[in-house]
Amino acid sequence: MPQFRRPLPALACALALLCAPAFAQEMPPPPSMQALLEASSPEDWRTPDPDDLLYIELAGGRAIVELAPQFAPEHVANLRALARGRFWDGLTFYRAQDNFVVQFGANVADGEPAKPLGEARAALPAEFERAADGLRFHRLPDADGWAPEVGFVDGFAAARDPAAGIAWMAHCYGVLGAGRDAAPDSSNGTELYVVIGQSPRQLDRNITQVGRVLQGMELLSALPRGSGPLGFYEDPAQAVPIRSIRLASQLPEAERTPLQVLRTDTPLFDAVVESRRNRRDGWYLRPAGHIDLCNVPVPVRTPPA
């Protein structure tokens, strides 16, 4: 009986996004997500439009957001204008509330000088939801407490109410949203937040979501939590400077980060979801038979050479 723990290959595996089965069994287990991805075809992946990729440059590196014009066309247009106008450069991340959000960009409270909006608009309509028609909504069979139906639209976790004919983005880990005041139409994208905790789905249909983090999430999620109320940094020196926020399309090709996102409307994606819904890798005694929308990974990769 081992008195001291091995480096936990099996727990590591169970806890891994990508890992090989720990045990050969009588019947070979269904393929793991890793095996599925390794066997994927080029058509299983898509390359996001460089106009839909926002690079958030921090001292620690680059976080990459994919924008969601399908859901928030006016906000996304404004974010593009703000990026081109270098609106966010030199502003900060000034709030990090544990198990909730980091918040950044415009923030009159901490004494930032007013900055001109340039080509961007000061006021936009609320974009909390939209017509379900016209979306490539790929539904999951799994039950959800927050919405009649859940699934994915072009890589974004989403929900749908077929009776009302509307759909909306779901507030999962890594979502980028546009802060607003009490008025529904008071967001313009200058002030943004990213979800860093348990998915706050109560915000669904209450605020405009504009994208999700594809890469570099750890640069945002591990920011020191603010000690002020709601996680605001009490000392302005704690605020984390934004070096720049740019569209990938603004940068020369050589400075862009090549990446691809798994398509979410394919048989391969269904198999990936199933590999996570029911883990059968030898470590799990009991496959869950269910997966919550916000537990479904949407893999990102560096394109093969």
Added chain:
Amino acid sequence: MPQFRRPLPALACALALLCAPAFAQEMPPPPSMQALLEASSPEDWRTPDPDDLLYIELAGGRAIVELAPQFAPEHVANLRALARGRFWDGLTFYRAQDNFVVQFGANVADGEPAKPLGEARAALPAEFERAADGLRFHRLPDADGWAPEVGFVDGFAAARDPAAGIAWMAHCYGVLGAGRDAAPDSSNGTELYVVIGQSPRQLDRNITQVGRVLQGMELLSALPRGSGPLGFYEDPAQAVPIRSIRLASQLPEAERTPLQVLRTDTPLFDAVVESRRNRRDGWYLRPAGHIDLCNVPVPVRTPPA
């Protein structure tokens, strides 16, 4: 129309655990969680047993875990013995995987010398679930995709299968679990993890959970993510030293942190959950009408003087 954002009082409020209603309305809204807690009675709170509180001392401060002997009596007994034997002192947090777990304690992989277990046992039974009888299970009416019933047991998020007569702790944000290898009974509590992301409920009934973090979660959740596979730190210098792990009962009274936890089997708790299930503070256009188990806060406070 304001060209620049105010300090987001309304979003801040919407995003807050504790905040006052933003607007007076025609009908006064139901009380906020903050108002409910302010109007609470002493009997709405309980003071955890100092033998059930584990203090994890890091350079940045103290994280406090409440142990769950209701669910994992053998593991909790072992954790107490390990704390008394100073087993973890000088070991490290050696893994931080984004949106998943931080892991700490025994880890032969990074060259830690074997440490004697002292009074603790090397082998324990798996404690993944238990008989539902004998638990003060306070059920939520909300649907859950992972289990037939969900609710709280003495402050711990839990699930229940009435047909099978069993109950188990739910893997929510902040849960403390005991790492294991492939064998179900291969955990002994020397190696531990805390959930720092979207609740990995697929681990429910697959691993022994031993408690949850009551305070100081931000010391764990904001640890820099490891760049190695599964979030292991590649450079041993990145590992975060554990100064000590002790039971509150081992410390003199003056060195303990006074705290109380809201009872989860009271009408007040039901009102708190409802205040979060349906937000009616003027900012929300659309109360959700639902709350997921792992979105329910269980407030902790410093006892009033």
